[in-house]
Amino acid sequence: MRLVSKGVTKQSEDFSKWYTDVVRQAKLADYGPVKGTMVIRPYGYAIWENFQGILNQMFKDTGHVNAYFPMFIPEHFLKKEAEHVEGFAPEVAVVTHAGGKELEEPLIVRPTSETIIWHMYKKWISSYRDLPLLINQWANVVRWEMRTRLFLRTTEFLWQEGHTAHATAEEAEEETLRMLEVYKRFAEDYMAMPVITGQKTESEKFAGAVNTYSIEAMMRDTKALQAGTSHYLGQNFAKAFEVTFQNKDNKEELVYATSWGVSTRLVGGLIMCHGDDKGLILPPRVAPHQVVIIPIFRNDTKDLVMGKVAELVGELKAVSVRVHVDDDEKASPGFKFNEWEMCGVPMRVEIGPKDIEKGQAVVVIRHSGVKHFVALTELATFLAGQVVTVQDELFQRALDFREANTHTVENWEEFKETLETKGGFIKAFWNGSAEVEAKIKEETKATIRCIPFDRPGVIGKCVYTGDEGSQQVLFARAY
RNA sequence: CGGGGUGUAGCGCAGCCCGGUAGCGCGCUUCGUUCGGGACGAAGAGGUCGGAGGUUCAAAUCCUCUCACCCCGACCA
Numbered sequence: 001m002r003l004v005s006k007g008v009t010k011q012s013e014d015f016s017k018w019y020t021d022v023v024r025q026a027k028l029a030d031y032g033p034v035k036g037t038m039v040i041r042p043y044g045y046a047i048w049e050n051f052q053g054i055l056n057q058m059f060k061d062t063g064h065v066n067a068y069f070p071m072f073i074p075e076h077f078l079k080k081e082a083e084h085v086e087g088f089a090p091e092v093a094v095v096t097h098a099g100g101k102e103l104e105e106p107l108i109v110r111p112t113s114e115t116i117i118w119h120m121y122k123k124w125i126s127s128y129r130d131l132p133l134l135i136n137q138w139a140n141v142v143r144w145e146m147r148t149r150l151f152l153r154t155t156e157f158l159w160q161e162g163h164t165a166h167a168t169a170e171e172a173e174e175e176t177l178r179m180l181e182v183y184k185r186f187a188e189d190y191m192a193m194p195v196i197t198g199q200k201t202e203s204e205k206f207a208g209a210v211n212t213y214s215i216e217a218m219m220r221d222t223k224a225l226q227a228g229t230s231h232y233l234g235q236n237f238a239k240a241f242e243v244t245f246q247n248k249d250n251k252e253e254l255v256y257a258t259s260w261g262v263s264t265r266l267v268g269g270l271i272m273c274h275g276d277d278k279g280l281i282l283p284p285r286v287a288p289h290q291v292v293i294i295p296i297f298r299n300d301t302k303d304l305v306m307g308k309v310a311e312l313v314g315e316l317k318a319v320s321v322r323v324h325v326d327d328d329e330k331a332s333p334g335f336k337f338n339e340w341e342m343c344g345v346p347m348r349v350e351i352g353p354k355d356i357e358k359g360q361a362v363v364v365i366r367h368s369g370v371k372h373f374v375a376l377t378e379l380a381t382f383l384a385g386q387v388v389t390v391q392d393e394l395f396q397r398a399l400d401f402r403e404a405n406t407h408t409v410e411n412w413e414e415f416k417e418t419l420e421t422k423g424g425f426i427k428a429f430w431n432g433s434a435e436v437e438a439k440i441k442e443e444t445k446a447t448i449r450c451i452p453f454d455r456p457g458v459i460g461k462c463v464y465t466g467d468e469g470s471q472q473v474l475f476a477r478a479y
Numbered sequence: 480c481g482g483g484g485u486g487u488a489g490c491g492c493a494g495c496c497c498g499g500u501a502g503c504g505c506g507c508u509u510c511g512u513u514c515g516g517g518a519c520g521a522a523g524a525g526g527u528c529g530g531a532g533g534u535u536c537a538a539a540u541c542c543u544c545u546c547a548c549c550c551c552g553a554c555c556a
Contacts, residue, residue: 007517016550016551017550020549020550031548031549033547033548035547035548087555090554090555091554091555112556141556143555143556145554145555145556146480146553146554146555147550147551147552147553147554147555152556153555153556157556159556206556214556225556226555226556227556228556229556261556262556263556264556265556294515296514296515297514298513298514299513299514329514331514331517332513332514332516332517332518333514333515333516333517334514334515334516334517334518335514335516335517335518336516336517337515337516337517338516338517339517350515352514352515353515354515355515362515479556
């Protein structure tokens with residue numbers, strides 16, 4: 001079955017609608033029968049698989065190993081860490097019946113795995129020689145959210161969660177920041193999505209963490225998306241699950257912990273970071289198909305064209321370009337142009353009898369619409385080069401967009417005015433008070449996305465209270 | 480949980496006000512002609528009108544109840 005509809009809602013008309021249209025028409029995902037659930041379709045899953053492959057390698061390069069922990073967790077585990085249970089209890093799914101009868105103790109379906117992991121770590125850690133313990137798992141988790149959106153917030157989602165145990169606070173803090181940096185590199189170098197790293201405020205941090213850090217990206221509607229988090233858990237879970245080790249001096253100590261994760265939400269971020277009114281735009285490094293070849297022929301020229309296409313496919317594979325040939329004879333070339341633009345394939349090659357006669361092919365770049373007429377002998381080299389060029393251009397474009405939509409404001413009037421008329425990210429000083437943070441959120445819907453690492457050393461007047469000695473933070477309306 | 484909306488063919492919808500043979504577009508199947516920016520013709524397949532009850536000679540249509548989903552808010556990656 002080919003595409004059903006012609007085009008999507010314009011971004012400027014209704015960004016939310018645009019997003020849903022793109023997800024469904026590019027066949028990334030569909031709604032599941034249970035509220036808030038999502039079927040990730042093959043094309044969407046291929047993107048996720050690319051994410052997984054890259055991240056997995058990055059985790060291994062930083063010394064982590066993969067494991068798998070059960071999805072069902074005894075209910076009382078969750079209650080062991082006070083903040084953790086308070087944070088997660090409202091959105092936990094509970095299994096009360098199984099095997100045809102009521103269970104002795106209900107089971108929770110993991111909303112995250114800290115509790116079961118630390119239950120196991122207690123068994124595995126006894127000496128400083130067992131540390132650090134650096135485990136990651138790829139898994140599904142369930143959080144019963146009130147409002148859901150495909151990829152961005154679904155009842156069940158896929159993610160990876162790293163859980164590490166360390167002998168010292170310093171080492172655990174280092175790990176927390178190391179993994180945040182891994183996320184930043186992944187977002188920027190692979191997804192071509194610029195992010196801001198920083199620390200979460202007390203009210204925005206993970207339930208059970210000492211500190212939470214995040215990467216924050218700007219979507220094309222100028223709203224913020226938290227794209228990944230890394231938590232320094234201190235000894236909170238070690239205390240709750242009594243995980244201790246004997247140090248070199250034969251003394252018993254509680255271990256220090258981190259956890260960090262990114263989810264299928266990243267796919268939503270990718271869509272909203274680059275897409276346009278024609279649909280999806282995928283950066284080459286994560287695109288399932290980097291190049292789509294659309295052969296143009298009639299019955300009498302079919303063999304000629306397809307013969308040349310087969311040659312080109314071989315050449316492209318030899319230079320590691322992921323190529324797809326759309327040789328469906330039932331669809332017209334024009335139809336295919338539109339469909340593959342909708343699906344965000346970074347580059348399209350058109351090749352027909354006239355091209356072959358001239359020894360060339362037409363290359364069209366998805367995000368810019370620029371047409372190149374390239375000699376067949378140079379096509380593979382050209383496209384391999386464009387993989388890099390397009391990737392860079394998309395990152396630069398996203399960065400320029402973010403910078404153009406980031407505003408620094410001095411006072412409250414300016415804050416509200418800027419948020420209403422321009423939106424985007426707002427840099428402003430904040431006195432560190434949770435009440436002020438809550439008031440600002442209440443009055444403007446903007447939240448503190450993070451306290452950026454990269455900010456001026458200067459301190460200034462709080463944008464809400466005018467208090468001197470306030471620090472600069474990043475505000476935005478967020479997903 | 481509040482506000483709004485929608486349930487009729489795979490998808491998008493009309494029909495409902497004013498009860499009387501269930502329709503349209505797209506998609507799908509077969510054949511032929513096409514093919515350089517969303518091709519065309521011909522012939523087909525496909526629906527317990529979300530569910531239950533009621534009114535009526537007769538209900539997609541009127542009444543009552545119910546379920547589900549989507550969108551907007553309060554919670555969250």
